[in-house]
Structures are given as structure tokens and as C-alpha cells.
Amino acid sequence: MHVMQGLILHYLRGLSPYFLKNTFTQRCLSVTTLVVFILLNSKSGRMKAVGWLLDVYVSWKNAVLWFKLESEEVIRLIDHYTPDFYVEPKEKVQPEELSSILLNHPNILHVTLDNKYTSVNMKVKSTVLHVYIDYTKNFRRVLRDIEKLGLIKAYYNIDILHVQRYLFKRGVAPTSKVQIEYDEGNRLQCMCIIDDELEIKPPPLTKLVFDVEIYSKNLTPEVEKDPISKILVYNENLALERAFEGEERSVLSNFSDYIKMEDPDFLISLKVEAVLRYILERAKIRGLTIQLGREEANTDRLERLAPHSHKGRVHVDLNTFLGIGIAGIVERSRFTLAPPRLSAKWPAGRTIDSRQCYEALKKDILLSKTRSFFKHVTTAKDTIFRDRGGLILSPKAGLHENVAELDYESMYPHIIIRHNISYETVTPYFINKTRRGFLGELTEKILDRRLHFKHLRRKHPKGSREWFWCEQRQLALKRILVCIYGYSGCFANRFNNVSAYEKINKIARETLVQTMNVAMREGFEVIYADSDSIFVKKEDADREDYMKLAKSIKEEIGLPISLEHHYKFLCLLTQKVNPELEATRRYFGKLMSGELYYRGIELRRHDCPSFLKNFQKRLLEILFDAECVENLKKDQFKKAQDYVVEIYEEIMNGKIDPEKLVISKVLRKPVDEYQSMFPHVVAAIQMMQKGKKLKPGEIIDFLYVNAAHKNPFRRVVPAAILNNSHCYYDKEKYSEMVLDVAETVLSLFGFNGEQNCFRPKSKNYLEELHCEREDRKFDLN
DNA sequence: GCATCCCATGTACCT
């Protein structure tokens, strides 16, 4: 009850005349704007502007839209919004009758009869009632009330956000460039999209990257007790630009003033939502009213802070920003048609669902709430036989020279498009090719866009702004594309069709087999293949020959494939636990360009201490600093072994900075759910004893101090409570790890850390590894 | 009582 009242007050305040006047005068301060206003105003009483839709939220019966204008001004406009949904009456119930019953509800404005598809199959339209509600806050209540009637078979369009409903209807994606018209009451009269789809440069949105330091005795600060000691502001390159420090009150109010002055569109920090809330809570405790958004925020119930409480600005996590940048966030917003504050953080499923809903509604398909049940009955045996993922050809373990890696470009999206795979076109028995599939249509738009930026990127010098923007855009789209395939068969997908998913996999496997056969026919040896890539070699083949192979595969199979890497040396590994077997998805090598390239080994793992990573990298550099295989196997291998001895001794002498030996692991579940005392779990428990609040997903940094100790609590120490003066790392444990890391790189050449630390096993070992495998024909049975 | 093997558990990586 309290919460509800708080929210309503909050919304009312947001719309009060006082507020509107306030922003209006503020905006008019600039002389240029005044001139523009007068000029535009003189004719129609309406004002026009061009800008970008920055943020949208919905409250009460309005949509509030924030625009960044070309003039760098920011304006807030209001548009009407009427929440609505659809219902399908039960068979015996007359639609007209249900309609008049519904109209009795005090919060239902009106009801119309309509014909819509209720499934993505689009077979036949059903008669449905279109129900309009007065205010957003009554939406759930109306649903609850009419549920009790027992007259309704199904509800549609009820589990999307109001802001999605508004934007889908408008058909405008946030961040779009638009021409707007609005009246003196700041009511939006007209909004037309200006096509800037092919722009590389993102809209001119400004950002503020910051970090908050909190003074706390505990590992997790408590907002009631622990003051903010510093707020640091960083520039584009993450260099410190400004520091607010000293007494907390002044830190907070200076920071708030700074935001007001700089007026950034984006607020960016680590754990941005938690940090912004912490700032507001501390301000409240200090009796300050500060404002981080462009509108006043309601700070009555901070623990229930609404997701869009910093209205008019977009808050984004630092990692998202570093990953895909503003350009990537713009891509996500335009794909999902959701405001960037949401689209930037939504996980894959939500992202794809949003766009699918938009596309479905455009086709007159209503959005069912319930996940569709099994569409086709199959036996368990069928499922096991059919539902296999990508195909992997065991690597031929050993050292290879002059190897080409050919990768299909976006294989899964291409398969979806070429084979018309979609929720409504695929059954276990056939694919309907008489009409264009829903999924293919969507995938093609996004794939074309991604490839456009991927290829455009190459036309700009590496490191230029344009290059980065293209990269950020194509990366953001790539991440979405990969998930379209995975999400197609996911149970949580409202349109899901497992057959479609399985079909994609089947075609992918067949494609890979055909690809290998082409390569072999052309006289290449296939030494490894995985899902959408093959590794081939042929004596004396050069770059041209490999590109020619890619071309003939492309022509024969019809999907784009290209030379992704050309290796001077490539090591394919055997399994550590079972050296007779080859290890997939674990290899390392050196490219013709001189660059190292590796997958799956310790160097790629985030839980490997930095010291060991550096060590392994150096080992690779030493090993591959060779002209030919002989040179590598003899001289460089020897040098690498010497380096292992050197590092081994350095560890044993206790000379290494413990900081560099810290291991990071993610805590995947609450500590009490673990069945064993794993090191990171023990470290987590120790941290909790020191007052750290830990949730699943958090990173645990720890150091081995006595790995073999009987008491699990004596084995590790969390990095956060490392006391340099009496903390020693476990030399035995870390020296073991040094040997393990060395073995990954050197065991192919006979190195075995355990048995004979630094001498090769046998002379014949390498020759054995190099024995040629007879060529095989691959076939799907 | 110990060393060793084996397996479930858990995390991370690859495509």
C-alpha cells in the first residue's frame, strides 16, 4: 500500500506544472534555442526539432520521452499511452456478450472486436477482444478481476513491459534519429524516423564514467554505517580526470553538481545500479537531496528504487560499455526497440524475445503468455538420435606446420536463412518452403547488418574511431545472432520449436562433413574440425592455395567460408587425463603474421593466476621462436625447458609477489549449497566471516597457502584479507602448477614434469606423434 | 594408517 502511494505521488510530481515550467525555462536559457523556438513557433504554434530518442518510460497514462537534439539540448516530451491487451473468449461464450461484461469494469475504457492470429503458424485468424485500460497501475488488477469471470480461454500481449507496448505501437526504436513536433505543453505531436541506419558514428551522446570508493571496516559496505570517501571520474580512456574527496557531504553534493553541470546522457560505472542507489542513500542519510537523473527522483523508498529512477539519463554497466561501447548499445536498442537502459543489460533471451514480439505484432500475431507445449510427440530414442549438437572431428595430435583454419562466416544464421528454418515452417518431417519463414526474415536483416559493419570495418585503418564503431556494432549484432540459433529451441522461448533447432544442427553437421570431403578431394589433409571450422594442411601450400580451397568450398556448398588463420606452427593436444586420446578445443600455435593464437589452454582461462599466464605466454614465445620444425623441437624446446627450471626455482625460492598468484573463481551458488569444500568456497566462507555479503555470480579471489592441509580452512586465504607481512604462498602447490602449465605447452615434445623433470621421455616419442594417419572418407550414417 | 584410484561436482571454455 505504502509503496503504491509513493509511486503515485512520484508520478504526479513528475508531471506537475511546476516541473514543466522549470525545465522549460531552463531549456530556454540558451539564446540560440530561443531563436529557434521563436522561428519555429511563429507559424504553427508547434515546435520542431531533430534529435535522437534517448530514453522512454511509461507512467500512469503517459509515455515520457527524452530526446537529445542536434543542438545538444535535451528535451522531455509527453505522449499518450493507453495500456491494452487481448482476450480470446471460451468456445461457448459470445464475444459480444463478454465485451459488454468487461465494459462494466471501472478500469476498462473500451473493448473492440478484432481478428488476429493467435499463433505464429498464421493458419487462421481468431475472434478476439481488444481491451483498453485506463492507467498502467490498474493493468494487473483488471487481469486479476476478469480472470475470476471464468469466461476467457486465453490472454494475449500481457507479459511485455508497458514501454515495449508503447514503442512497438509507435514503431520507433530508442536511439533512432527522429524529427519531432511538439506543442507548448511539451506534448509530442509528431515523430518521424530519419533514416541514419548506415551511419557508423553513433549519436552524439555524452557519457560520464565514474567509480565510488567507500570507507568500510567490512568487506561489504553497509549503507547505514559506511560513508562514501571518494568519487572518481574518468575520461574516455579510463584515465582519472577528477576526484571528489574529503567530507562525505561535500563529495556527494559536488558530484551531484558536477553531473548537473556536465549533464551527461550516460552514467557508467561498475555495478552501476547498486552504486547509484548507494549514493542516493548516503545523501539521504546526510540530509542532502541530490539528483542524478534529469528529473527529480523519489527517494522515499530507495530499497525499492524503480529501474528507471534516474530519468532522462541512461545508466550502463562499465563492462557493457567497455565491451560494445555506445555504438553497440545503440545496435541493441534498435534491435530490441527497448530503451538503452534496458536493452544494454538484457540477457540474450529477453533481447531476442523483444524483437520477435515486435515482428509478430506487425504480422497481426498476438503474443501468447504460456510457453507452447510439445508440438510433436517423439520417442526418447528419436530425440537422442536427432538432437546432437555440432560435429567435432578429433584433432590429429602433435605439431603441425603450415596449417590453414577455414571458418564459415555466421554458419548458423546462414543456415536459418538459406533453408527457411523457422518456428512455423519446420516439423520433424519436412520444411515448408512455400512461404518465407518468420525467423529467416528476422535473421537476414540482422545478419546483413552485421556483415555490413564487419566488412566496412576493414576499410578503415585499425585503431581509427570508425574502425572501433564498426567493430562495436558488428560485435553487438554477432552476440545476438549466435543466440538466435540457441534460443530457437529454448523452452523459455514463447515461439519455440525444438524441431527447428534440431534441423539447424543437422544441416550444420552435414555441411561440415561435405566441407571435409571437398578439402580431401582437393588433396588437403583435414587435421581437425569443429562445428563450423576446419583445419587443413598440404605440403607447400601457400596462402593463395588455401584461399582457393575456401573459394571452391563456398561454390560447392553455397555458404560463405574464409581463411581465418594461417598457422606457421600449430600444436593440437592430447587429453591430460588420458594421453591416448586427443583433446578437442585445446590448441595453440603461431600465425604466419608472427602472432600467437591459442584456445582452451590456461592462458585463456580467467581462473589462472597472472604469474602462470605470463609464464605460459613466454614459454610459447620461446618455443615458437623457430624457423623450422627441427629448430623448434631441438633448440627452442631446450630453451623452453631451461626457462621452466628457472621459473620453477623462482617459485620455490618464495620470490614471487603473492598478488600475482591469486586465483579468481566465480561463486556459482550460495555457499551453503556446495557439497564439497572447494578452495573458492572455503575462501568465500572466510570472507563472509569477515562481513562480506556474497551472492552467486561474485568473483572469489584467493591464494593457496597450504593446499594439502587437512582442515580446508587452512588451505587458502582470500585475497581481500591477504596480509603481506605474514602471508606466504604454498610453494609446493604453485610449483606443481608451474609444471602443469609447462606440460600443456611442452608435453607434446616429451616434457614430463613429474617423472623426469627436465628431460625428454624417449627419442621415438616425437616420431610416433608424427606418424601419418591414413585419409578417411567421412560419411553420415 | 597410508597411498592410489575413481567418480561426482563444479568451473570455465569453445563454437
Place this chain on the structure above:
DNA sequence: ACAGGTACATGGGATGCG
């Protein structure tokens, strides 16, 4: 609320040995 496949470290019980 993305899937499926894979590798490896770890803990701890089972097993074997003396």
C-alpha cells in the same frame, strides 16, 4: 531464462596395501 559439447581441477569416498 541460450545450447550443447568438452576439458580439467578438486575433494572425498572406495579400494588396496602393508
